[in-house]
Amino acid sequence: MNDNTSTTSTGSTFFLQLKDVSKSFGTHKVLDGITLDVAEGEVVAIIGPSGSGKSTLLRCINFIAAPDTGAVIFEGHTWKTFHSKINFLANKRYQKKLTTLRSDIGMVFQNFNVFPHMTAAQNVMLGLTKVRKMSKAEARKAAESALSQVGLSDKFDQYPEKLSGGQKQRVAIARALALKPKVMLFDEATSSLDPELVSGILEEIRRLAGTGMTMVIVTHEMNFAFQVAHRIVFMDQGKIVEIGTPEQIRNPIEARTKAFLSAILN
DSSP states (O other), X not given: OOSSSOOEEOOOSSSEEXXXXXXXXXXXXXXXXXXXXXXXXXXXXXXXXXXXXXXXXXXXXXXXXXXXXXXXXXXXXXXXOOOOSSOGXXXXXXXXXXXXXXXXXXEEOTTOOOXXXXXXXXXXXXXXXXXXXXXXXXXXXXXXXXXXXXXXXXXXXXOXXXXXXXXXXXXXXXXXXXXXXXXXXXXXXXXXXXXXXXXXXXXXXXXXXXXXXXEEEEOSOHHHHHHHOSEEEEEETTEEEEEEOHHHHHSOSSHHHHHHXXXXXX
C-alpha cells in the first residue's frame, strides 16, 4: 500500500499493541523499538525518569505524534507511518480516520488543554458535535452526564478562569469521557496541579479504572501506580527496561529499575 497510513486487518487477540515503535526528534531518538501489548480492560502504568520517552509513547499511540517506524495495532487494525515527502498528519485524506482514532483513544494531558473562551459545557460539547456529529441538544445532554460523572454539575456554565486547576482537569477528563472512548491515555494528569488537588484527580482515575476501562497512565505518583495498575512498565532512555505486575516491579530484576525505585520510594 502506498498511502502514508494504513488500517489493515491483523486478527490480533490484543486490544492495543505497539510493535517496534521508534520516534526521533532531529538527531535525538526518543523511542527506540518499543513493543507493548495491552489487553482490553487492563490498566497499564508507565513510570521512569523524566526524558525517558513516556509522554511521546502516549502520543504515538493515537498518532498525535507519528511513529517514525513500527506499528500501532488497535482493535485488529494496523496503523503505520510510511516515509514520504508528504506529512501524513497534514494530509486531509487521513484527517477523518485520525480524528476517529483519537476519539476512540481519548487522552488527558498535563496542562488541561481546555479552551478558555468556552464554558465547561461547551468544552465538552465541542467534540460531540464535531466528531460524533450530535445535535446541540444531544451534546448538551451528554455534557451534563459527563460533567456530573466527574462531580462538576454545578460548573456547567462556568468559564475556565473561574475554575481551579483540579476542576479544569476534571473538565478535560469529562471531555474525553463524553466521546465514549475505548481506551483512555493519561499523561501526567496531576503534574500541573497544586499538591492538595492531586488526590482528587487520582481518585477520579482510580474510579474509572474500577469501571473496567482500558487505560495507559504515565505517572510519577508511584504509590498510585502500584495500587491501580495491573502491570507497570519501567522506561529509560527510550526503551522498556522492565515490565511486570506491581508485585514483580516492587522486586525488580533489572539493576536500572532497582536504582530508580530505590531513589523514588526511599
